[in-house]
Amino acid sequence: MAERTTTVQILAFDDMEVLDFAGPYEVFNVAGELSDPPAFEVHTVGATASPVGRGGFRVVPDFGMDDCPVADILVIPGGAGTRRIMSDQRILTWTRERAVDADLVLTVCTGALVAGAAGLLDGLDATTHHGAFGELEAIAPRTRVVRGVRFVRSSDRIYTSAGVSAGIDLALDVVAGIGGDALRGAVEAEMEWMWPDS
Numbered sequence: 001m002a003e004r005t006t007t008v009q010i011l012a013f014d015d016m017e018v019l020d021f022a023g024p025y026e027v028f029n030v031a032g033e034l035s036d037p038p039a040f041e042v043h044t045v046g047a048t049a050s051p052v053g054r055g056g057f058r059v060v061p062d063f064g065m066d067d068c069p070v071a072d073i074l075v076i077p078g079g080a081g082t083r084r085i086m087s088d089q090r091i092l093t094w095t096r097e098r099a100v101d102a103d104l105v106l107t108v109c110t111g112a113l114v115a116g117a118a119g120l121l122d123g124l125d126a127t128t129h130h131g132a133f134g135e136l137e138a139i140a141p142r143t144r145v146v147r148g149v150r151f152v153r154s155s156d157r158i159y160t161s162a163g164v165s166a167g168i169d170l171a172l173d174v175v176a177g178i179g180g181d182a183l184r185g186a187v188e189a190e191m192e193w194m195w196p197d198s
Helices: 018-033 089-101 111-117 130-139 166-179 181-191
Strands: 006-012 040-046 073-076 104-107 151-153 158-161
Touching (some): 018 040, 040 166, 073 089, 089 111, 104 111, 158 166
Parallel strands (some): 006 040, 006 073, 104 158
């Protein structure tokens, strides 16, 4: 069981993939609800005042990039919008600065492109959505792209996951590492994750 509350921030931006954002949010939020004291507390950080994800999914951020406190875990989702933000120097600078302060940085899907563009994956193993392996190799040529896995522990502080639903598996692994296997099991049961065939 976690001895303190771990704060999680999830970056929200236009054209992010909904499950990349909502999957880890659900895992960490449920883990917080099922533990006493709460093992996790989740907040959203908007790259804009009202980010709109894929399909019109709207997020009302808890914080903007300029007023958010430091968090223990930073989550960078993926989606089509990463192709814009990976060349946005404001976002890359913020990501680098937050990565210094955070205990863990998690990327989901093409969120790895943002981390790669920020220089966080240089010399490390990393993965991303199967359709973006070449893009990651191009944006971060010193990164060794790993194929065919759900997630990679790229370093002691950085994890990268494959596409979309793989972010749930990564978040569950982090819950187990911080809060223990029993908490992970309770979250999986609550979410009915990987329900067995009947």
